[in-house]
Amino acid sequence: MNPVKVGICGLGTVGGGTVNVLKRNAEEIARRAGRGIEVVQIATRTPKPQYQTTGITMTDDVFAVASNPEIDIVVELIGGYSVARELVLKAIDNGKHVVTANKALIAVHGNEIFARAREKGVIVAFEAAVAGGIPVIKAIREGLAANRINWLAGIINGTGNFILSEMREKGRTFEDVLTEAQALGYAEADPTFDVEGIDAAHKLTILASIAFGIPLQFDKAYTEGITKLTTADVNYAEALGYRIKHLGVARRTDAGIELRVHPTLIPADRLIANVNGVMNAVMVNGDAAGSTLFYGAGAGIEATASAVVADLVDVVRALTTDPTNRVPHLAFQPDSLSDHPILPITDCESAYYLRIQAKDRPGVLAQVASILSERGINIESIMQKEVEEQDGLVPMILVTHRVAEQRMNDAIAALEALNDVVGNVVRIRVEQLN
Numbered sequence: 034m035n036p037v038k039v040g041i042c043g044l045g046t047v048g049g050g051t052v053n054v055l056k057r058n059a060e061e062i063a064r065r066a067g068r069g070i071e072v073v074q075i076a077t078r079t080p081k082p083q084y085q086t087t088g089i090t091m092t093d094d095v096f097a098v099a100s101n102p103e104i105d106i107v108v109e110l111i112g113g114y115s116v117a118r119e120l121v122l123k124a125i126d127n128g129k130h131v132v133t134a135n136k137a138l139i140a141v142h143g144n145e146i147f148a149r150a151r152e153k154g155v156i157v158a159f160e161a162a163v164a165g166g167i168p169v170i171k172a173i174r175e176g177l178a179a180n181r182i183n184w185l186a187g188i189i190n191g192t193g194n195f196i197l198s199e200m201r202e203k204g205r206t207f208e209d210v211l212t213e214a215q216a217l218g219y220a221e222a223d224p225t226f227d228v229e230g231i232d233a234a235h236k237l238t239i240l241a242s243i244a245f246g247i248p249l250q251f252d253k254a255y256t257e258g259i260t261k262l263t264t265a266d267v268n269y270a271e272a273l274g275y276r277i278k279h280l281g282v283a284r285r286t287d288a289g290i291e292l293r294v295h296p297t298l299i300p301a302d303r304l305i306a307n308v309n310g311v312m313n314a315v316m317v318n319g320d321a322a323g324s325t326l327f328y329g330a331g332a333g334i335e336a337t338a339s340a341v342v343a344d345l346v347d348v349v350r351a352l353t354t355d356p357t358n359r360v361p362h363l364a365f366q367p368d369s370l371s372d373h374p375i376l377p378i379t380d381c382e383s384a385y386y387l388r389i390q391a392k393d394r395p396g397v398l399a400q401v402a403s404i405l406s407e408r409g410i411n412i413e414s415i416m417q418k419e420v421e422e423q424d425g426l427v428p429m430i431l432v433t434h435r436v437a438e439q440r441m442n443d444a445i446a447a448l449e450a451l452n453d454v455v456g457n458v459v460r461i462r463v464e465q466l467n
């Protein structure tokens with residue numbers, strides 16, 4: 034099948050990431066989508082030579098993309114309200130599907146845009162608009178579709194959370210961290226959107242609509258930023274067992290829906306209180322599922338591109354006439370499954386915690402170390418109890434670097450064969466998960 038043709042408007046942080054991810058993972062993406070996804074045109078005012086655009090038509094006119102008869106899907110990544118609105122409406126009028134990362138646009142003009150899209154029978158997808166790379170829109174819309182959602186609460190601005198985390202952990206100044214967030218591409222074109230809570234309110238507005246089935250009502254959201262927070266309050270909160278986080282909260286009550294963004298004290302031992310840096314997290318409480326928590330990078334080049342490309346895959350799948358291709362049972366199209374082998378455990382790699390019961394004699398440690406080093410196993414840390422346990426045995430605790438299981442099996446057999454080692458070596462695998 035021919036690839037689906039895509040036009041991208043905006044080659045900044047997210048646009049550049051999208052071009053990169055589409056190119057790097059082209060084959061994997063086509064195996065999932067059922068067709069290739071080809072970028073044929075990019076509109077930008079600021080061409081970026083670092084992105085590979087060979088074979089792609091470049092223009093500075095976003096409306097040329099919306100009118101290009103070759104293009105099936107327009108990706109809006111220019112940001113802002115007015116040109117983006119015109120662009121998206123024009124693309125829809127021309128029968129194109131739209132993918133956007135623009136939460137300001139959806140929160141403020143979404144009702145109008147969706148109505149127009151319904152008239153024209155096209156899809157408008159916006160996973161990247163909320164919490165960057167976290168697929169939270171999909172999770173609420175599809176995964177939690179059975180639930181009456183009671184409330185949701187989230188850290189939904191990466192820049193703000195990055196600033197608060199760096200100020201608390203490293204004592205850096207607000208301005209210093211904001212400048213870094215801008216350099217990393219996290220911040221909005223106007224960073225007051227981030228630090229005054231406007232961006233979070235845009236996202237919360239979208240989440241509330243998806244959670245409760247209400248029209249988008251950004252103008253009703255209460256918005257308070259982080260600019261008035263002081264180090265003193267951060268420290269007092271800490272002393273009381275709390276962390277201060279900038280939260281968006283949407284809660285259903287008998288009287289109506291609470292829609293509010295503001296700094297909030299959260300007990301320090303809650304998972305969401307430990308979400309730091311550019312990471313975002315959204316907690317959703319539904320009557321059937323209870324509380325679920327979605328965590329991941331809330332901003333940044335490829336994290337956001339991940340959500341944009343996922344929306345592209347969704348649109349491509351929706352275009353197929355075969356319903357089984359739209360939701361492939363194993364996420365990849367059935368004729369695209371690969372024969373990559375599953376490894377036997379002996380070929381699997383991990384780090385290891387080892388506990389060795391050794392006789393309290395000089396030279397045992399050297400013997401243990403040489404058995405491991407002969408097999409290329411590096412020791413990360415070692416702990417030997419000073420005091421003898423019963424029977425003159427001293428436990429020796431080691432943590433190793435990653436190594437294939439077979440090699441560790443050989444090493445353990447050699448360790449157990451040492452005269453000064455008694456009984457079996459206890460092994461527990463270690464995963465750093467970072």
Ligand SMILES: NC(=O)c1ccc[n+]([C@@H]2O[C@H](COP(=O)([O-])OP(=O)(O)OC[C@H]3O[C@@H](n4cnc5c(N)ncnc54)[C@H](O)[C@@H]3O)[C@@H](O)[C@H]2O)c1
Binds near residue numbers: 110
């Ligand atoms: N940066 C992030 O981490 C992130 C995450 C999620 C969502 N978003 C959203 O994605 C969108 C893009 O953000 P970004 O960070 O990539 O912005 P950016 O400023 O890095 O890039 C915007 C690009 O659009 C181009 N552009 C803007 N107006 C144009 C016009 N009228 N004609 C032609 N080109 C135009 C600019 O030249 C630039 O290449 C915004 O809506 C933003 O809110 C960003």
Ligand SMILES: N[C@@H](CCO)C(=O)O
Binds near residue numbers: 189232332
């Ligand atoms: N400026 C936004 C980008 C992601 O939406 C943030 O920092 O969260």
Ligand code: NA
Binds near residue numbers: 160162163168170
């Ligand atoms: Na998302």
